Amino acid sequence: DTGVSQNPRHKITKRGQNVTFRCDPISEHNRLYWYRQTLGQGPEFLTYFQNEAQLEKSRLLSDRFSAERPKGSFSTLEIQRTEQGDSAMYLCASSLFEGTDTQYFGPGTRLTVL
């Protein structure tokens, strides 16, 4: 069990640029979740996948955000035309959807939009 990994760990970009983050879940986990966390708040749900299917998207996920999980393995989260309000920590979690579905979190990608 190597844990959930996320890359990059930090990303600084200028407003209007596109950014992409990657999440590699725990290998046998079939569910993958994306959350966003801003300072002083708990993580907020963005979207999740079961295998390669994107099953739910939060209303927080504007049309500038897109997520994929090709082949049900790693996932990418892309933000187009970044805005300063997108600055946050983006967290990925994975779980094995049977029984308890406990989510295990990665270290996150901290995005700063200048």
Added chain:
Amino acid sequence: AQSVSQHNHHVILSEAASLELGCNYSYGGTVNLFWYVQYPGQHLQLLLKYFSGDPLVKGIKGFEAEFIKSKFSFNLRKPSVQWSDTAEYFCAVSGSARQLTFGSGTQLTVLP
């Protein structure tokens, strides 16, 4: 919609003091309840969880939590805190939809 309230934003204790962090949730159906901890510079880690059965659940590092259904509460407790327990603690709930709804967190500072 489900929601979670953590009323204590920052708690400061001396070592060996007892700890209780409050968590109340709002959800109309069957819930699963979690406490996660984030130590300085580290990622979120699962402390303990409740799905069913005994409402008193024990987690890692001597933490426990009690699910009181009538009060919609899932308070975290530890009889004697250590300096190494300094961290941010998040209560979370999931329902049929499985995604987690988190509280805003409680920063615990333990003074040596």
